Amino acid sequence: MKLEELFESVTFVPTFLNTETNHQETPYKVVDGPCELCDGTGEDYNDESLPCKQCGGKKTFKARKYAVPDLNVANGSAITILQMLGLAVEEDMHGTIDNKDLPDIKRQLLKLKNSSSSRAAHTYDGYEEQNKRTQIDKSGPVPRIVTTGPKIVHGGMSDERIMRYVDELLKLVDFAQKNNFNLSWY
Numbered sequence: 001m002k003l004e005e006l007f008e009s010v011t012f013v014p015t016f017l018n019t020e021t022n023h024q025e026t027p028y029k030v031v032d033g034p035c036e037l038c039d040g041t042g043e044d045y046n047d048e049s050l051p052c053k054q055c056g057g058k059k060t061f062k063a064r065k066y067a068v069p070d071l072n073v074a075n076g077s078a079i080t081i082l083q084m085l086g087l088a089v090e091e092d093m094h095g096t097i098d099n100k101d102l103p104d105i106k107r108q109l110l111k112l113k114n115s116s117s118s119r120a121a122h123t124y125d126g127y128e129e130q131n132k133r134t135q136i137d138k139s140g141p142v143p144r145i146v147t148t149g150p151k152i153v154h155g156g157m158s159d160e161r162i163m164r165y166v167d168e169l170l171k172l173v174d175f176a177q178k179n180n181f182n183l184s185w186y
C-alpha cells in the first residue's frame with residue numbers, strides 16, 4: 001500500500017437535497033455482499049467453530065452501496081479538480097453544485113477535455129519526501145544524526161491523470177443531469 005492512500009480523500013458523487021433535513025444525500029441501495037465482520041468466512045473471529053455473530057455463518061450480509069457512480073480521489077487531487085472547474089476550495093472540502101448549474105460545469109469539463117493548454121495549467125510533477133524525524137545513532141565509534149521514518153510519496157498530476165478525472169467527472173455530470181441530481185463532494 002502506498003502511503004498516499006492513508007491520507008484523507010474526497011468523493012465526488014451525485015446527490016439530492018433532502019428537504020426535511022436540508023442535507024445533500026447520496027442515493028444508495030441495500031445489497032448482499034461479503035460479511036465485513038468475518039471477512040466472508042462465516043466464522044466467529046475468536047472461535048472458528050462458532051458461526052459469525054453478524055451473518056450467522058451465511059458469509060454474506062446486507063450492505064449499503066451507492067446506487068450512483070462516484071469518483072474518490074486523494075485530497076490533493078480534489079483541490080486540483082476544484083481549481084480546474086473554477087470552484088472555491090473550502091477548508092472542510094465539502095461542496096455542492098446545484099443541478100441547474102451543471103451545464104456550466106459540463107462546459108468547463110469539455111473545454112479541459114479538448115484543450116491541452118487548459119490542462120497544462122494544472123499539471124505538476126510528483127515527489128518523494130522523507131519523514132523528518134531525526135535521531136542520534138550511537139552504534140558506531142562517532143555518534144551521528146540520522147533521519148528516519150517512512151518515505152511519503154506525493155503523486156503528481158499528469159496530463160493523463162487529468163484526462164482520466166475529466167472523463168470520470170463527465171460521466172457523473174451526465175448521470176446527475178439525466179436523473180435530476182446535484183453533484184456534491186465531501
Ligand SMILES: [Zn+2]
Binds near residue numbers: 059
Ligand atoms: Zn460474517
